[in-house]
Amino acid sequence: MSVDALKSALPDYAKDTKLNLGSVTTTSSLSEQQLWGTVLASALASRNARVVREIADDAADYLSAEAFEAAKAAASIMAMNNIYYRATHLLSDDTYETLRAGLRMNIIGKPGVEKADFELWCLAVSAVNGCGKCLDSHEKVLRDAGLSREQIQEALKIAAVVHAAALTLEAEESLAPAAV
Numbered sequence: 001m002s003v004d005a006l007k008s009a010l011p012d013y014a015k016d017t018k019l020n021l022g023s024v025t026t027t028s029s030l031s032e033q034q035l036w037g038t039v040l041a042s043a044l045a046s047r048n049a050r051v052v053r054e055i056a057d058d059a060a061d062y063l064s065a066e067a068f069e070a071a072k073a074a075a076s077i078m079a080m081n082n083i084y085y086r087a088t089h090l091l092s093d094d095t096y097e098t099l100r101a102g103l104r105m106n107i108i109g110k111p112g113v114e115k116a117d118f119e120l121w122c123l124a125v126s127a128v129n130g131c132g133k134c135l136d137s138h139e140k141v142l143r144d145a146g147l148s149r150e151q152i153q154e155a156l157k158i159a160a161v162v163h164a165a166a167l168t169l170e171a172e173e174s175l176a177p178a179a180v
Contacts, residue, residue, distance in 0.1 A: 006021060007021055021162070024154070030151060034120055036058070037113070038154075039059060040063070044075035045079070045128035045159070048170055051162065066112045075125050077105060078122050120138075123142060127159040127160070
């Protein structure tokens, strides 16, 4: 089980996704931990069981146990934060954005890995979940930590490609004839 298995499972019409999945996981300026944490967090955000299993199998070869848990934590905390902050931003009453959230987010302060790595994973999950407010917040922290725009863009590309693979595989499963 692996990214290669995912690439093999993608249909011909998704050749670009297949090629991009190969390139974002093999040619990266990110550290190994940043890369595979981003790939894993993005897979978890995709909510596709097959994608999660296949990517987790590869990610386990590159991430320490602590980093693996932190990538899962990034997907979990951002699942909550992306909904909350996107909603407060979308409401026409701006007062909601000024109210204290009152949600526990301790993992962001002590993620168990380098803060910049965790922030990168949070950024990728926020891209998958479509929260502009969270994207802005994490991008600022990453830039302040010294990451380049190109490195941040790389995390966004990883999130996009992993999400595309998940969507494509779900579509194929949905379109497959029912077993009789």
